Amino acid sequence: MDLGLFVREEDDWTVLAVSGEIDIATAPSLREKLHGLLADGRLHLVIDLDEVTFLDSTALGVLVGVLKRARTEGGELRIVCNQPRVRKVFEITRLDSAFDLCTSVEDAVKGGAQD
Amino acid sequence: MGDRIELDVPARPEFLSLVRSIVTLIAETGSKLPDRRIEDLRLAVTEACANAIDAERRKPQVERRPIVVRCDLEADYVVVEVHDEGGGYDPAALASDPDVTRPARLMFERGLGIPLMRELSDELELRPEGAGTTVRLTFTAHLRR
Numbered sequence: 001m002d003l004g005l006f007v008r009e010e011d012d013w014t015v016l017a018v019s020g021e022i023d024i025a026t027a028p029s030l031r032e033k034l035h036g037l038l039a040d041g042r043l044h045l046v047i048d049l050d051e052v053t054f055l056d057s058t059a060l061g062v063l064v065g066v067l068k069r070a071r072t073e074g075g076e077l078r079i080v081c082n083q084p085r086v087r088k089v090f091e092i093t094r095l096d097s098a099f100d101l102c103t104s105v106e107d108a109v110k111g112g113a114q115d
Numbered sequence: 116m117g118d119r120i121e122l123d124v125p126a127r128p129e130f131l132s133l134v135r136s137i138v139t140l141i142a143e144t145g146s147k148l149p150d151r152r153i154e155d156l157r158l159a160v161t162e163a164c165a166n167a168i169d170a171e172r173r174k175p176q177v178e179r180r181p182i183v184v185r186c187d188l189e190a191d192y193v194v195v196e197v198h199d200e201g202g203g204y205d206p207a208a209l210a211s212d213p214d215v216t217r218p219a220r221l222m223f224e225r226g227l228g229i230p231l232m233r234e235l236s237d238e239l240e241l242r243p244e245g246a247g248t249t250v251r252l253t254f255t256a257h258l259r260r
Contacts (some may be wrong), residue, residue, distance in 0.1 A: 024128045057165075058165060061225055092231060
């Protein structure tokens with residue numbers, strides 16, 4: 001199953017909208033896309049997970065890696081996540097406290113950590 | 116004695132989505148677990164199968180075996196076992212990861228699968244079996260969170 005990855009610019013942020021299921025089969029394409037954006041100098045990233053129907057620990061590993069790299073290079077990473085089943089994965093692993101989880105792309109590009 | 120369904124699945128990532136869909140349907144059809152517990156099962160089984168596939172993929176291609184997924188269905192609980200022949204795991208390596216509740220844990224990119232399985236299931240058992248590992252996950256109708 002393919003992962004949908006759509007990039008757009010909003011204000012000074014690069015928004016990556018992801019759709020589909022993220023697991024060991026699809027996480028490599030997400031990792032490649034995000035590290036490609038960072039390599040292009042797009043250091044202020046919003047990852048919109050609202051169209052993601054499934055996410056496992058492999059996906060979390062990718063996001064943690066990107067968060068570390070973005071911060072190391074002086075950037076920021078914010079995540080839009082409203083789906084209870086996806087949000088629950090962040091909560092169980094306590095990663096909700098490591099990421100800026102936002103309720104909309106608009107909130108993310110304005111200030112982040114709105115909730 | 117309830118029903119048992121057993122699947123032999125090629126140890127390739129592209130089959131993972133199919134396996135979790137089938138196991139989810141099996142649990143929905145053969146048990147009375149509520150939807151939220153079915154969701155927990157879907158994620159935990161994915162984690163177990165991903166680890167099993169990873170274990171098989173560490174072997175040379177000609178030696179790789181299918182992973183085995185067994186579902187035991189009772190009215191009020193489901194047991195899913197995932198078996199690989201991937202050489203087993205090192206319990207000491209697992210113990211060295213910081214606990215999931217510690218701040219230092221947050222920056223580890225790997226090793227989140229077993230804590231997730233532990234949180235999502237009512238019982239998690241990892242045991243050596245054959246040339247590899249069997250992960251046994253038990254889910255009851257009880258809502259954990």
